[in-house]
Amino acid sequence: MSVLHQMVHDAVVEIHNTFNSERGDPDLERVSRLIVAGELVAAVAHDLRQPVTATEMNVSAALRLLTICVADPSSARAKSAFAEIGEALRDALLEQGRMRAALQVLEDLVRQREPVFVAVDVVALVQETLQLVMSEASARRTAIEFEIPSAVPRIIADGVLVRQALLNILMNALESTSASHSPGGPITLAVYSDDAAGVVELVITHYGPQDEVVGTSERALALARAIAEVHDALLTLEGDPQSGIAIRTRWPIRRGVLA
């Protein structure tokens, strides 16, 4: 059994064991995190397959081109081949970076640790998170439209936890919308800066069964809500048949603003 499969297996066992736990259960955060990890294993595996394929192709091409160089090193063809080998290896290195990033996401998700509050660039964090879910969205044929201003104030937060909360909300939106619509979506994500209130607001809207607003979505969003609470942030759900389900999170620019 691979590490990822073991992780999913462990998550399922823990979910069964603690499904009825109260929200104050100290294991909730980790279990919820494992749920997200389980949901994301497929997405991350997809993200890994692409760079692994590209790396295999690039390195194999480089090896083939090398035989041309060895056969007649001074020929014009060999010069072109040398240049191409350089390109192939540079691309392979880029892909290796993508693989490392995908693995880092998994590690961050399952690691249990104390929150570390630092200044976090929300725009970069949102873009990075969108990148993670895009392949899953594509697989589910769901469009994600986003509206992100070029700059918003940094927030004092634990970037890993905020990313987990965002992932949790987006994965829930993806599941909910693709279950009720085929192809699903669109999901919209908007970032606003409310300077007067000293908060940065993230609004994710999607269509889905309305009963999920108070049902399954509440449980699925438990991790996001728990993370919001750690940051003195607010998470609210609004359901509307016309505009869909809006999940609004308001993150204080400085800790304690909304407390």
Add this chain to the structure above:
Amino acid sequence: MIAPENNQPLIVVIDDAAAVCRAVSRLLTASGYRTATYVRPTEYLDDAAEMAPGCVVADIRMPELDGIGLSKAMRARGIDAPIVFMTATGDVDTVVRAMKQNASDLLAKPFTADALLGAVTQALDVSHRLDDEHRALLALWRLAGRLTPREAEVCALVAGGSANKVVAARLGTTEKTIKVHRGRVMSKLAATSLADLVRMVDRLLAAESQTSIRLDGIERVRPRPIDIIVSATKQARADSPPPLDDRPTLVR
């Protein structure tokens, strides 16, 4: 970029993951093939009329138009190039849908260079075989295209097993006239015997749904006399299906 020989087969690579698209193309080029790459399948379809690929290597899941849709759009444009699908998901539903589209092969990402090159070689074999079949059919179309409408009718009825006098009665003319038409049909089609003629008409009927052939990037439309042969054969069968014993015996 290493430039392959111009006579090498062209392989079209389509994947919305640009890095994979580039890497697959690079391997194929390093292996001696000519390639054209697209990250959007619709862009390939826009260019398709100008190209004659030996095969297409395409990702099966793309946001704008997936591999299955691409395959259907290619067929609708008369492009018969075999398709090697790539998939990063490999679920049963995807495999089944790909196979229903007559995928030449389905490669689960990540795949090895050998697997890709093997699949491409196999697809090119299929492509060559299809090309040979198309060339043979096109040659037959050219011959049959020389028939007059009346000769096309006579050709269909004679190949259907009707005697000259039956054909004459059906077309409202004399047996002598039919004999003259029949002689011209045999000559124009370069048929050496009645059995040869029957085989030719059977081949035309087998490709009845094919109204054009795309070969070497050029589209050839089926000549009108073949439409007449097809409709006259159908009409004759509908009017009086001949007993099997009356059909000329094929000598192979």
